[in-house]
Amino acid sequence: MFAPVDEQMIHLRRGASEIIPEKELERKLLRSRASGKPLVVKLGCDPSRPDLHLGHGVVLRKLRQFQDLGHRAVLIIGDFTGMIGDATGKSKTRPPLSLEETRANGQSYFEQASRILNPDTVEIVYNSQWLEPMNFTEVIQLAATCTVAQMLAREDFAARQGCGEPIGLHEMLYPLAQAQDSVAIKADVELGGMDQKFNLLVGRALQKQRGQKSQVCMLLPILEGLDGTEKMSKSLNNYVGISEPPDNMYGKILSLPDSLIYRYFELATDVDTLDLPRMKVFAHDCPRDAKHALALTIVRMYHGGSAATAARAHFEQTVVRKRLPDQMPEYRPEDAANPMGVLSLLTQAGLTRSNGEARRLIQQRGVSIDGKKVLNIALRVNVAARAPFVLQVGKRRFVRIVA
């Protein structure tokens, strides 16, 4: 039923920053293969931000890889923990949400995540199911498993404490509450971004305390945004939303720095793991083409193949227009009041050496006016009425026609 462990590991190691501990994952996979019992793979999601982008997609893709290998994907909607509001990586306490709000966000999260996961086999659970019925005594027993110093070791807590920014006491319950999720579903593996490392390790420790086998923590990198440096996030406006229209997606990805093309292939696409080495060479040798291939792949993943092709065409059309140089030569025809033939206009403006060359270029679809191809060699242009406009030959030669 399951692929050999070595083969599974090739897919599972893809893009992972840390697997704690990797040997234990291999042992779990071995046992799973021997018994025919799939691993329980947990991904907890904080539904306080309802809009998913490619950054969120990184862990979701990893969960999908586990699904594709035959394991059980359990998506935990943190409707309860969302009420606490995890401040991981944040510098401030979040305003608490109500259970209604977190559940509504959770529903939307699931709908979006279904574009990445295999929705037929993913198990969705809301953590309010086991956290809400916990009473004060059980919370005390939970809190007693951890010391204040251990909590304050979390980077963002330490930073906030260091600069005197208040940390609500309830925020320290967050890592424990989400750790309880691992106990509740008996997770074998938990996935998370590198910023979740602390929380995932708390889950690992709590399971041990509760007499369970500890989960393996698999940490994925934080995807850089389109600016190439900052973490992808909505507030920095450097993101590609997974529900964005195809044209937007395509255009945004084309603005990615070349240095990130391969990283996006590895972390944000369904390109076969075995093809990745080839993509690396491709991205290095032909970044422009590789970036188009990346954009095509990502739009195809979220919107299908024909939407991807259409997005590419739309991009070519609009972006070429956008890519006019700021400075270009101008030409003012002597008799602008009368419509003139496009062939003479090309030659007079200095873009062709003869009307014959102009004709050939038009027939080869190499001429356009304001980004729109000129297909008719007999076209007459009313310069006085239409100017200013851009007359273009090939990709790089432009003249602005003025009256």
Added chain:
Amino acid sequence: MFAPVDEQMIHLRRGASEIIPEKELERKLLRSRASGKPLVVKLGCDPSRPDLHLGHGVVLRKLRQFQDLGHRAVLIIGDFTGMIGDATGKSKTRPPLSLEETRANGQSYFEQASRILNPDTVEIVYNSQWLEPMNFTEVIQLAATCTVAQMLAREDFAARQGCGEPIGLHEMLYPLAQAQDSVAIKADVELGGMDQKFNLLVGRALQKQRGQKSQVCMLLPILEGLDGTEKMSKSLNNYVGISEPPDNMYGKILSLPDSLIYRYFELATDVDTLDLPRMKVFAHDCPRDAKHALALTIVRMYHGGSAATAARAHFEQTVVRKRLPDQMPEYRPEDAANPMGVLSLLTQAGLTRSNGEARRLIQQRGVSIDGKKVLNIALRVNVAARAPFVLQVGKRRFVRIVA
């Protein structure tokens, strides 16, 4: 119904270290007097230590004073918070107790406290009543009222953090849980030892958060133990238990340093507040007599008048024996083989100048053998059989009779 506020304040200020804020207590008393509605006075007790001593008695006596002034005394048995185990003033996390253990301790606490309180009017409540049903959501909302930094400001937490001693995360829930007690009973005043100042102020803040009038915090000193320096505590063996037998109590109090006699009168007895200035002079001028008066008072409070008188007598008898000087003259009768008259023995040993003086002293009950009064002037003593023994005249003259 209620005494004038000024008069009440004389009793309430007695021994108090801090009243936060004092003006607010006066206003509450004024309103109470105007409306005829007694104040709700809270004393929370941690039933993790079931044996009460005079140190615990200090706050219980203050609660009794409120009772005597007509106010409502609410004794909160912290059966629930006892499970957390407050570590106030401790340098280590306490081992948690079960609800059964804390309730059993609570019952014993109440029985002992009844020796100080007026048991007919005191209201006993177990805080598990409102804390046990609290769910995780409510605990989060409770925890959110406080920051980690505020908690770490508590002296003992700060000290433990400073020296790397672990603080269980659950311990930070303790101050909030007992603060919830104030909200539950709508306390007007909470009593506590100075070491409880932080916790009491958390109660004051939480009531405000919950839209209630904030309680006044009345802080009492920590009573020094019999060594005169350390806090009274069982583990330091410098304590007087309130359930100790009269003789033990009496004897222990007589070992108190003179400097503490007045402090004990003020904090540990029911001597009328208006008589305290006189007791101060008494303790200063005649510490020996004042200490006996203190011991009598305390034994009388816990065991009744006749037990107190008996304890005094027992003390005189045994302690005088114990107080034999280490060095004393010896006398060896020449003819020890024959029984000899007690009168001649006294004179020969040099304790009396004549048999006539010896007879008078015996008739005045001034002579004893090994601490036991000699009442028979015709007594014949078989020195050879009985020696060595101590022959004593008055309080300070001894001779050791040897054979």
